[in-house]
Amino acid sequence: MKNVLALMVLLWTAVPAYGQNPPVYWLLWFDTEDYIEPGSDDAAKRLAEELTKRGVKATFKIVGEKARVLEQRGRTDVLRALAAHDIGYHTDFHSVHPAPAEYLSEMGLIDGAAEFARREQAGLRTLERLFGVTPSCYGQPGNSWAPQANLALRQWGLRVYMDDGGQVGWDQQPFWYGGLLYIFNLGPHTVRADLNDPSKLDEAKRKFDAAVESARHRGGGVVHTYYHPTEWATTEFWDGVNFKWGANPERSEWKGPQKRTPESMAQAYRLFLEFVDHARATPGLRIVTAREIPEYFLPRDAAPPSGLPRKLADGLDAYDGFSAADLLLSLLGMEPQVVDGPARRGETTWAEARIPRAAFERARKDAAAFISKEKRLPDGVWLGSRRLSLADFAATLAGDEGSGAVQVRKGKLEFEKRIGTNAAKQYNWVIHPQGFAPESLLEMAKLQAWTLKPAKLR
Secondary structure, X not given: OHHHHHHHHHHHHHHHHHHHOOOEEEEEEEEEOOOOOOHHHHHHHHHHHXXXXXXXXXXEEEOHXXXXXXXXXXXXXXXXXXXXXXXXXXXXXXXXXXXXXXXXXXXXXXXXXXXXXXXXXXXXXXXXXXXOOOOOEEOOOOOOOOOOHHHHHHHHOOOEEEOOOOOEXXXXXXXXXXXXXXXXXXXXXXXXXXXXXHHHHHHHHHHHHHHHHHHHHOOOEEEEEEEOHHHHOEOOOHHHHHHHHHOOOOHHHOOOOOEOOHHHHHHHHHHHHHHHHHHHOOOOEEEEOOOOHHHHEXXXXXXXXOOHHHHHHOOEOOEOOEOHHHHHHHHOOOOOOOOEOOOOOOOOOOOOOXXXXXXXXXXXXXXXXXXXXXXXXXXXXXXOOEXXXXXXXXXXXXXXXXXXXXXXXOOOEHHHHHEOOOHHHHOOOOOOOOOOOOHHHHHHHHHHHHHOEEOXXX
């Protein structure tokens, strides 16, 4: 009896302690991409080995051509050091034009996904061959992001999109989008230490502590830090030297970036490792990889509670952790599943205020049939020779009171506020051609925002 009482007291006192210290997860990742400067090979090896010594497992997102060049140079020592960590994917050639946003900017959802797979699959297969695992995640080169990639990534078995950018986000924490867990656009929860200025190290530590505290204050969350191994080998990026503003010289004309001095390199390692040691010493912080992070979040395809889907009548958005797509599927009587958003923006041509019940029920069944077959939401639904846009259909369905005729409602696309604006700003990467402003990709991002919802910790 005494043992039972002691256990009850222990459990009772543990509950408030956990509530005061919600879980915070730190992801450390490296875009491993420079296949021009051999010194970046040594940097990747040393970083991997130093972290292994400290018991820190990072995610190395590797470019396909980088992996092939390591193999060609006989750097099995580098491959072995990287294999002790989590392996992610970072495109096949990174900055050789056309970059992903360039070749996808004039393509639709389905043909764009197929083109992404055609161009990028070889690099993925290279990593699978050399490391014996399917990469855990993907991240775009620079800010060359495009939503069509989500479809191919899911097909390849990747679960996580991990990078940084401003095209889509949810309150500076992870979110589900296109069926993937996005570690993306985390704002102040993205923290790096300056590798060149020792006087800024304490500031970086303070920012890290503030990010951890911010995540805890939210009830738990994610902080991440990213670098490129080449930052320890060179003072300028390899791709900016060769592919700036759309330049695409032949391989025989590629130039090497400016190298660090031995003193500068030693300082960069010292500052970084001191920053890592500070993070390691943070109470209650759990260091995880992209492969592990999905397990700490609730599943992406649970069924919403009864009554919640009706909220779509007032505004199309995610509610209580369920996307607009999740709620629409529920209204249609369909099982929870991963679907994509519509391929294009449909327009309403139905002019009357009400729709006859029989016509509306046919449209409802047709929408469900389309989703079942295509695994994406339709652009709209047909009512004879006229249509309702998907937004108007969802709002009308959510507000349907079951009377003889159905009152038409206008759908308010609230989730579009989560998508970045100003394509020139969002895609202003030194590798893209000057003036590159693919508004079509932001429009596609809005269409796929039907699938957008915050990721809830377990």
